[in-house]
Amino acid sequence: MTATVDTGLFGPYGGRYVPEALIAALDELAQMHQELKNDQSFAAELSHLHKTYSGRPSILTEAHRFADYCGGARILLKREDLNHTGSHKINNVLGQALMTKRMGKKRVIAETGAGQHGVASATAAALLGLECVVYMGEEDTKRQALNVARMRLLGATVVPVTAGSRTLKDAINEAMRDWVTNVETTHYILGTVAGPHPFPVMVRDFHRIIGDEARAQVLELTGALPTAVLACVGGGSNAIGIFYPFIDDKSVRLIGLEAGGDGLETGRHASAISGGRPGVLHGARSYMLQDEDGQTIESHSISAGLDYPGVGPEHAHLYDIGRAEYWSITDKEAMEAFSLLCRTEGIIPAIETAHALAGAIKLGKELGPKATLLINLSGRGDKDVQTAAEYFGMV
């Protein structure tokens, strides 16, 4: 399952499709990633930050009242929403920021859609004394004005991107251009398991702590492995993080929930696997939304964090070999699940995460009370209050 070190291929997916100028930096990163895997001092440093700064291990919450709406299946929530900065993103960012220090670089750049990865990057940069520039599509800076202010409060420079569709994919393009130009002094903290090798394996390795903890927690609580593990998938970082340690547990179904927007049949969605086909985007081959010429098609989702036309290459491979399933959840289904969790458990989830909850409602109804469903509650919904209030006509 693991990509080979040299090429970063997952079956026919992944690899490197980047300007030659970036190859040396990617090689350096890949080599450092390999070395640090066996470096006790790095592991200790990261683990210390997890315990004393971001709040790990994150807890497991059993959702008894929500379970009533899931066919009585046992529902276990892995609470990544309780991490510092409000989502799983901090796991990867702290790891990459520490690597930046080891490489002797003083500047980090990041892309962000909803702003969660940008906020996490700005946070880690403040903590470790790094200069931080965050690229964000101009459309997203308007949709997520509060997160722009959060990043600026943390000392980061936020650059609105006015090229192309002015959303996450264009923010990634702009970050890549900055990186090509400033690669000697700058590390690019890519926020998901996409992009050229070694990012998909490296970001996965920083997030697998979610699945490692959750697997042990579920075993301790229930004495058995879960029936299924569910997580929302945009680029796919929180999903691969919780899936990865379960990959060899063949009895455990792995289900990724993609953003279905207005519905797959409308063409207005962000479901790269359920509604796209293989191609190359942002430095790697994977499933993506594209026209017949290979031009990227804009994605649509109520959730800014899932509003991305591609998906990480490891997910493409897990799908092809039949190890993981990918379902598409519409905006409407996600918002119903969002509302339900708020009212039954007193937890406001991120709208991204609500897609995973909607998947659990479907699967629970299908499997009934014997099933145990582990859901990655990847982020909290504070950032989405405005969107949700508008959606439900509360403001």
Add this chain to the structure above:
Amino acid sequence: MATSLERVLHQAKNENRAALIGYIPAGFPTVEGCKRAIDVLIDSGFDAVEIGYPYSDPVMDGPIIQEAADQALRNGVKAKDVLATLHHATERGAAAVVMTYWNPIEQFGVDEFAEAIAQAGGSGVITPDLSFEQAQPWNESAARAGINTIYVVAPSTTDERLRKVTGITSGFIYAASLMGVTGTRTSVSHSAQELVARIRQVSDLPVAVGLGVSTPEQAREVATYADGVIIGSALIKELLGKDFDKGLLGLQELALSLAAATKSANREVRGVQ
């Protein structure tokens, strides 16, 4: 059999001068307008043209080429337009190649794309984001079609990797003058000359320098040490946001002065191969 591009580069070498190569995206400012711009370049003394394949996510390109590509895509430019533009250039007798990001090739079909380039009289394809590790299928298809595979190398490319990349390159080696994206610059980076010298250590292929070469002075400077001078953004700037006929006159003026400058460069005599 040698491609037109190889013949043109060989001829320039025989004349002890650098070849001048111009870049313009197909469909910019319109499909027909692009063809007229290509005519201007050919008539002004450009040795070869690169037809850009406009792409939705051009990570190698700065603001000028992004805007031109965006405009072309908004005009609805498709693969057939790129090939028709290539055909137009080669019918005019020019050596012409296509420069494209990888995904459009993969979606067209790798074998089919190479064959279509050859059918349109094209000499080859420049693939700026096709890394050495992923290049084999394309190299095989291009070889079958008899077209050149032109790869980009950068100042950060190690000597070991230069050997690998130049080993799969034909036509010419595209030397990126600096670490960065396409666009006009006030001066040509010193790293360009160093990179060309390093390439000479490992390859006998012609070397053309691109990225940030904008003015006749810069073209003359690059022509003293490189086998080819590539101009892109500066040409496009003449047409961007301007009345087309006026823009075309500006393009002609710049193209003529670039051609004169390139041909007047003082070159140390390099032996003909």
